[in-house]
Amino acid sequence: MISKIVVASGKGGTGKTTVAVALALALRDEMDRLQFMDCDVEEPNGAVLLQPAIDGDVPVALKTPKVDPSRCTGCEKCREVCAFNAIAVVNKQAMVFDNLCHSCGGCILACPEDAISEADRVIGRIEFGHRDNIEFLSGVLNVSEAMATPIIRALKAKGNDEMLTIIDAPPGTACPVIATVKDCDYCILVTEPTPFGIYDLDLMFQVVSELGIPAGIVVNKDDGANLDIDAYAGDNNIPILMRIPLKLEIAVHYSKGVPLTQVDEHWDAEFRNLYGKVRSELCQSPSR
Amino acid sequence: MPKPFEIVVISGKGGTGKTVFTSCLASIFQDKVVADCDVDAPDLHLLFTPLVKRQEVFPGTPHASIDPDKCTSCDRCFQVCRFGAVVPPESGTGTIYRIDDLACEGCAVCEWTCPAGAISMVAGPSGKWFVSDTRFGTLVHAKLGVAQENSGKLVTVVREEARKAAIEKGCRFVVIDGPPGIGCPVIASVAGADLAVAVTEPTLSGVHDLERVLELTSHFGVKTGVIINKFDLNGEIVLKMEQFLESAGIPLLGKIRFDTTVNRAIGEGRTVIEYSESEVAREMTLAAEETIALANQGLDVKASTESRGD
Ligand code: SF4
Ligand code: SF4
Ligand code: SF4
Ligand code: SF4
Numbered sequence: 359m360i361s362k363i364v365v366a367s368g369k370g371g372t373g374k375t376t377v378a379v380a381l382a383l384a385l386r387d388e389m390d391r392l393q394f395m396d397c398d399v400e401e402p403n404g405a406v407l408l409q410p411a412i413d414g415d416v417p418v419a420l421k422t423p424k425v426d427p428s429r430c431t432g433c434e435k436c437r438e439v440c441a442f443n444a445i446a447v448v449n450k451q452a453m454v455f456d457n458l459c460h461s462c463g464g465c466i467l468a469c470p471e472d473a474i475s476e477a478d479r480v481i482g483r484i485e486f487g488h489r490d491n492i493e494f495l496s497g498v499l500n501v502s503e504a505m506a507t508p509i510i511r512a513l514k515a516k517g518n519d520e521m522l523t524i525i526d527a528p529p530g531t532a533c534p535v536i537a538t539v540k541d542c543d544y545c546i547l548v549t550e551p552t553p554f555g556i557y558d559l560d561l562m563f564q565v566v567s568e569l570g571i572p573a574g575i576v577v578n579k580d581d582g583a584n585l586d587i588d589a590y591a592g593d594n595n596i597p598i599l600m601r602i603p604l605k606l607e608i609a610v611h612y613s614k615g616v617p618l619t620q621v622d623e624h625w626d627a628e629f630r631n632l633y634g635k636v637r638s639e640l641c642q643s644p645s646r
Numbered sequence: 647m648p649k650p651f652e653i654v655v656i657s658g659k660g661g662t663g664k665t666v667f668t669s670c671l672a673s674i675f676q677d678k679v680v681a682d683c684d685v686d687a688p689d690l691h692l693l694f695t696p697l698v699k700r701q702e703v704f705p706g707t708p709h710a711s712i713d714p715d716k717c718t719s720c721d722r723c724f725q726v727c728r729f730g731a732v733v734p735p736e737s738g739t740g741t742i743y744r745i746d747d748l749a750c751e752g753c754a755v756c757e758w759t760c761p762a763g764a765i766s767m768v769a770g771p772s773g774k775w776f777v778s779d780t781r782f783g784t785l786v787h788a789k790l791g792v793a794q795e796n797s798g799k800l801v802t803v804v805r806e807e808a809r810k811a812a813i814e815k816g817c818r819f820v821v822i823d824g825p826p827g828i829g830c831p832v833i834a835s836v837a838g839a840d841l842a843v844a845v846t847e848p849t850l851s852g853v854h855d856l857e858r859v860l861e862l863t864s865h866f867g868v869k870t871g872v873i874i875n876k877f878d879l880n881g882e883i884v885l886k887m888e889q890f891l892e893s894a895g896i897p898l899l900g901k902i903r904f905d906t907t908v909n910r911a912i913g914e915g916r917t918v919i920e921y922s923e924s925e926v927a928r929e930m931t932l933a934a935e936e937t938i939a940l941a942n943q944g945l946d947v948k949a950s951t952e953s954r955g956d
Contacts, residue, residue, distance in 0.1 A: 368687050370826040371661005375851070400827030401659050401858065403851040441754045462753035463728050501861040504798065504830040529660040529826050530686030532790065532797040540748055552912045554665065554689040561687055564792045569748070581906065606879075606904065613849035613880035 361543040362523045363636060364397075366566075368558030370529035372548045373578035373602065374398075378526040379407040380618040381546075382492050384629030385522070391491045393523040397538040399482065399497035399509045404526050407617050410494035412487040418497070418512045419478035420461045420505070425452045429473035436465035436474060457504055482509045484516055493518065506534040514538075531561045539566060544636050545573040546599065551580060551587050559587070563594065574639055576632070579604040597639065600632045650679070650812040651945045652805075652820045652839040653937065654868075657846065658855030660826035663875040664845045666908055668823040669693045669917040670930040672782040675938055678819040680780075681808035682787040683801045683835045685773070690823050693915055696778030696785050704788065704803060706770030707752040707795045710745045716764035717743050723756035723765060732756060752795075773800055777811060784811045798830035805835065819941060828862050836863060841944050842870040843899065843937055848883035856887070860896065871897040871940055873933050876904040897940065900933025902926060 365378040375398070382394045396404030405412070423436075423445075432450025444458035445465060454465075456479060466474045481503040487494040497513040499506050506528065514537075517523055527538045539545060545566045549559040559575070566573045575591055580601045591598050602608070602618070611621045619625045655671070657664040669690060672680045682690040710731070712723070723743065724732040731749035735741040745756075747770070757765040771791035778785045786808040788800050808820045824835040836842060842863045846856040856872070863870040872891055877884050884901070891898050903926050911921035919927045 369660060369689070370657075370687075371659060400829045400832075401851075401855045403659070403854060406850045406854060439755070439758055441752060460751055460753060461728065462751060462755050463726070464753055464755040464758060467726065467755065467759065499829060501828055501858055502833070502865040504833050506827070506829040530797070530831075531792070532686045532831070533795045534829065535686075536748060536795075552909050553692045553915065554912060557689060557692055558687040561792075568792050579909075581909065604906065604909075609876070609879055609904065613847075613852075613883065615850040 360520065360522060361640060362525060362541065363544045363546060364525040364527050364539050364542040365546045365548060366527035366535065366539060366562055367529060367548045368531055368562035369549070369555055372550045372555060374548045375403050375407055375526050376612060376618055377546065377548050377576055377578070378524050379404060380625060381629050381632060382408065382524045383617055383619045384626045385633055386490055386492060388630065389491065389522060391493060391521050393493045393495065393518055393521050395513065395517055395523055395525045396496035397510050397513060398526055398528040399499045399506050399513070399534070400528060402496045402498055404496055405485070405494070406615050408489055408492070408494060409615070410487040410489040410492070412485055415483045415485040417480045418482045418484060418509050419480045420508055421463070421476040422456050422459055422461065422479040423454050423465050423474045424477050425454060426473045426475065427451055429471045431471055433470065435468045435470060439464040439468040481505065484509070484513050493521070507537045510534055510537045531565050535565065539569060539571060542571055544640055545571050546576055546636065547573050548576045548578055549587060550578050556586055556590055560590065563596065572639060574599040574636065577601045597635070599635045600628065650809055650818055650820045651841070651941060651948060652822060653841045653843060653941050654822040654824050654835050654839040655843045655845060656824040656832060656836065656859060657826055657844060658828065658859035659846070659852055662845045662847045662852065663902070663908070665689045665823055666912070666918065667845050667873060667875070667930065667933065668821060670919050671934040671937055672821055673917045673919050674931060674934050675819070675821065677817050678821050679784045679786065679808050679812040679815060679817050680782065681804050681820055681822045682785065683804050683822050683831070684825040685788045685790050685797050685800045685804065685831065686825060688787055688789065690785065691787050693912065693917060694780040694782060694785050695915065696776065696780050696787065698776045698778045700777040702775050704773040704775055704800050706772040706791055708754070708767035709747050709750040709752055709770050710754065710756050710765050711768045712743050712745060713764045713766070714742045716762050718762050719743060720761060722759050722761065726755050726759045770794060775800065775804055775807065777807060783817070784815060786811060797825070798834040801825070801831045801834040818945060828858050832862065836868055837866050839868050840948065841941055842868045843873060844870055845873045845875055846887070847876045848874060848880040848887060850883070853883060853887065869944065871899040871937065873900045873902065874898065875902045877901040878903050899936040899940065900929060902929040902933060
């Protein structure tokens with residue numbers, strides 16, 4: 359069975375990357391090849407924990423309109439069509455604000471004078487590499503660029519659908535998360551047992567439910583004392599797949615970039631077990 | 647009344663304790679209005695128990711919609727849409743052209759193109775924003791609709807409303823709890839702010855993210871101070887961070903230890919300063935006081951020069 363498993367959380371810092379990387383490492387011996395995709399393009403940290411050899415990168419560019427001042431008559435047709443207020447016409451000359459432009463191409467179609475052409479503007483890159491039989495792909499948004507979603511789209515288009523893919527999602531619940539989660543088969547929701555964790559878990563669960571993606575919970579930093587997550591999971595009929603205890607030792611290893619599977623060997627088995635549970639959940643869920 | 651002085655708390659990486667610190671800062675700082683600009687996953691209201699005084703709807707991004715009765719299947723919309731959001735009929739199935747809502751960017755180019763006038767733009771899921779009273783003063787916060795886009799715009803609204811509220815209440819400062827990352831909502835929170843506080847943790851990922859977030863604030867010319875949370879996780883990295891900050895001339899506003907007291911405080915809906923007189927509460931207080939001192943300094947400088955435009 360080939361599938362895309364995305365690890366998401368709503369709230370940042372709950373241990374998404376920790377879980378995604380440990381899962382990939384634990385499955386190395388079971389698979390011929392698998393793929394790890396870091397879609398947290400604003401703050402990509404998969405490489406810090408997975409430590410892949412980077413084999414290269416490709417730029418991601420957006421098409422950005424350029425106005426030819428000698429042809430522009432200032433008719434304002436381009437400004438009228440632009441839904442993102444990315445064009446202003448000043449002194450009978452159209453000007454494009456690159457940072458607001460979504461590259462929809464509307465202004466080019468609208469310009470009666472053929473005054474607008476397009477040029478590529480690089481907003482980030484996709485890095486690719488490997489660690490043993492794990493193919494590694496990561497998107498990186500350039501600092502001061504606003505739009506993460508085009509990088510995520512480009513990254514996902516580069517993925518190989520022929521192998522199991524484990525995806526590290528960005529935090530939050532907005533456009534970058536939706537672009538990441540959209541066509542995935544299963545979502546592992548990583549949360550922590552605080553009111554913040556549960557509140558954000560609920561937001562993220564609403565998103566995956568809306569998208570019709572089956573999901574299960576991994577409780578991280580579990581202090582054994584808080585029962586709210588169990589109640590939430592029960593009420594919403596979401597399985598709890600795994601619990602990772604709140605331990606200073608784990609946090610210290612994380613600080614040095616040591617993946618969980620190298621902290622203690624039993625985690626290898628635990629994460630293989632996690633994958634087993636995801637597979638059985640997938641068999642039971644109606645195919646979309 | 648001049649434009650209030652805006653302090654934005656950010657982190658790059660999520661989960662570093664940004665919101666916990668913001669809540670502590672808010673609890674000892676009188677002269678401010680608080681804005682929760684982490685509109686994707688807002689958490690401050692869980693500690694502030696807000697009493698909502700005003701509630702407004704934030705319209706969602708419009709999406710294209712095709713009227714099947716008018717569509718002549720000319721395929722033009724499919725050709726112009728750059729986001730793969732127009733789904734053509736599968737041959738032989740008798741279906742018609744339709745729009746994939748999740749892919750639609752709302753650019754309206756298809757509407758503009760359609761020769762049959764079959765496409766209209768309809769409002770997507772909408773969010774809400776609130777102005778509330780809390781035990782720490784006024785809080786402006788928001789809730790994005792499920793799977794709603796455009797959090798950057800909502801951030802701008804929340805920030806603007808917090809500024810208005812501050813002027814109304816005669817507060818000189820606005821404290822903004824910013825979103826994680828460096829993309830659109832973060833830029834909307836940071837651009838034009840007067841002081842940024844980056845909360846980081848001494849982990850390899852934390853270092854990596856701090857570098858990116860400092861690059862961002864320097865790009866927007868926002869003076870930045872740093873707080874190292876969970877400093878006892880890794881002494882070596884703390885040392886490196888301190889050396890780096892010193893050489894870059896970036897003030898270190900405080901160091902706060904790893905302590906599960908923080909989680910217990912949140913569990914009871916209180917700030918860690920309210921909850922206990924522990925070391926971690928003392929360190930939070932110190933960091934908040936340093937932040938306030940830096941903000942006051944900044945305000946004096948700002949008052950003596952010309953206030954910056956927006
Ligand atoms: S539509 Fe063309 S001619 Fe008219 S203002 Fe825009 S660029 Fe100039
Ligand atoms: S490409 Fe689209 S978003 Fe960009 S300026 Fe033209 S109309 Fe506006
Ligand atoms: S452009 Fe208009 S008429 Fe043509 S296929 Fe699209 S919706 Fe139908
Ligand atoms: S509004 Fe833009 S993105 Fe949406 S379907 Fe039409 S052309 Fe495509």
